[in-house]
Amino acid sequence: MEHQDSKLITLSYQTKNIDIHETSDDEVNDSPIEQVRLTVPIVDDPTLPCLTFRTWVLGITSCAVLSFLNQFFHYRQNSLHISSLTAQILVLPLGNLMATYLPNRTLVLFPSTKWSFSLNPGPFNIKEHVLITIFANSGSTNVYAVNVITIVKAFYHGQILPFAALLLAHTTQMLGYGWAGIYRKFLVDSPYMWWPNNLVQVSLFRALHNAEVRPKGGLTRLQFFLVVFISSLAYYIVPNYLFPSITALSFVCWIWKDSVTAQIIGAGRDGLGVGSFALDWSTVASFLQSPLATPAFAIINIMLGFVIVVYILTPIAYWTNSYEARRFPIISSHVFTDDGEKYDVSRILNFTTYEFNQRGYDGYSKINLSVFFAYSYGLSFATLVATVSHVVFFHGSMIWQQTKSTFRDKFSDVHYRIMKKNYEAVPQWWFYMLSSIVIGLAVLISQGFGKQFQLPYWGVLLAIGLALFFTLPVGVIMATTNQQLGLNIIAELIIGYIYPGKPLANVVFKTYGYISAAQAVMFLQDF
Template sequence: MCLTMENKKIQRDHEVFTDGDEIINDSPIEQVRLSIPVRDDPTLPTLTFRTWVLGPITCSILAFLTQFFMYRQNYVNIPTSVVQMVLVFLGKLMAAKLPSEPVKVPGTTWSFSMNPGPFNIKEHVLLSILANTGLDSPYSILIMVVRKIFYKKYLNFWIGLLMALAIQLLGYGFAGIFMKFLVYNPYMWYPLTLLDVSFFRAVHEVEERPKRGISKLQFFLVVTVGSFAYAVIPNYFFPSISALSVVCWFWKHSVIAQLIGSGRNGFGIGSFTFDWSAISGYIGNPIAYPLSTIINTSVGFILFLYVICPIAYWTNSNNARHFPFNSLDLFDKNGQLYNISNIINENDLTFNQKGYESYSKLYISVVYLF
């Protein structure tokens, strides 16, 4: 962030560099200083014709695809990096093919250019923000879907629309309230955002390749091709390497061995994987997060899964030994899947206390108990 001040001063909480009358306020976080440029080019166009055309179109397409794939048993995730790379191609294609002559709006003196110049980094960032808003499905959609499919209750379109808008705007409201603490605070930083910034800089900044080395863009392309080639192996050719349980191999018919070694329904002791999505599924991307965060998450994971949960299971806390150790299902007192319709009033979908008392308490696996 650049500030112009008459009286130069040094702030103790982070470094300040002076350049003439301009004071450049840098971040106190080393990773941020190495990734985020502190200078801004105000001459770069932002709200261009490309932004207004590609932004809403990509957002609409991604919103449709996200909602469509959400109902699949095997959910198809569209990574943000894929969207960003597609936007590079589309933006540069429009910059190369669209005419640069001004276009006048009929009946007014206002005009605009369909091609104000090369596709720049600010346009790319704005397009990514607009497009990525379509990658998140509103939780209110799940409410309407559950009512329709499981309870045959149909919600009025306008009521559903207002509910979705209210829930989404509530989130934006909280974002504005905590902006001072979560965004403007220089000590609050988000490692995954640095990956996006590094990508934008690698694509748009002109960099000379060092002698006997590679540039950032070349390094990015090498990593992209390598990660794609590696992802194909566990996803298509050898899906079995996503979860290899050694203990289960040697004691195939032992219930205790399955409980200890199964990476799906047990403790997962002795299980390992070659699937990157499984590696980063719990702790996040180990390349992006700092070591302290990974250690913190790993210690919590070990204490929870290998200390607290086994103790609760073997002491039969909440009848834990009657049900699978790790399962998303809900169970009744007999170990069968819980029949929700027995405890819900059919007319208004409210809780039926008498039905609950006559049917069964609701039980969950010990992993989701704590």
């Protein structure tokens, strides 16, 4: 941004639905994004304690509990995810209880040093609450690498050395933290990377902590939140326990019960869902997560693509019987034989070496996908290419300007200036060191432990390079549209062509390539 005649010309991008406009001097000290200006305050109290005893206790506990629960519930057929929002709500009364009952005493860790901390530094404040929520969010997803261990144990009936499995889980989870530090300047410090989903949490933090005067005939933020929270919790019992059928109401299937065509058209789960709707918010939010946190232009864009693929391309391909599509279900994630039966993977796999059995495959059947699954795979590749081109054409000049600003350490965002003024940033070399150590351990995993993961060292480095390349464009899309793209599809395609016949190598490569980028984006969102 540059000054001209005492006015600020703010940059804008059509994809963010922000109009180019001039602002007065009074608005220079605010964000150029309207949604941020309306949600995030531009004041700070640097005297509030942050890394307190309460922060460490509640943060580590919430991280461990959420990590265990989400990994445990991941194995359900209908998996249940407990987000950091749950911890964000539950730790508030716990923090207030600790502030009320813990003694106001300072403990010295070692008598010969000045290392000490207070059990109760004062009232439980918003900064402690935010840090605890970040702790919780780091453990709010299941460990993706555990899927590799599960595959070997449950489907291949083999074993992985415990220490190798532990290193695999830790390295895949921690690689992304290094990427986050590398791209912090572009995806955190920039005022145009505004992370829509974060604004929802900021609103909740303000509702829980800011003192408000209740307007006449109205509600405060906290009162409104409590009304919605209690009402939604009470209603959630209805579709999930009392009447599960209302999670998907398919009237077309009810009217023509014996028609296969009607089931294909009207089924909400394995069909096109025409005339099907739900009275359950979890069903509504399962497609876009919370539509309240996603910009309207992103929802409209995704919905148009959904209509084109599901209601135009898929039916045309299915009913014209393209590639014998009518032999298989119209929507399914399974693989099938040529005659439409479910594929027996055990017939094409050597369970001793965990390698592809070419002779068994030649004597069995080629693998077939449902038409919708084939479109899903194809469009996953197109999405990543479109992501890179979109970032280059729509955000390329901004990223270049930020690259030059990085060397001058100069940004105009008010929140960046407040943080830089009051707090010392984590040194950049920390992230480089973390990345180097984790990459070294990842290479050790590929070369040691009897090479039981099948992936050679160059495969690990290729997966890391893939994740490092895509973290920036994927992060830009997430930071502006609240839509996160995954690298799992393209990762398994790349290693499948380069190193065929090695199923474990494929899933390990996919894990390093996909989850490190996903972890980086999640950590950047916390930043």
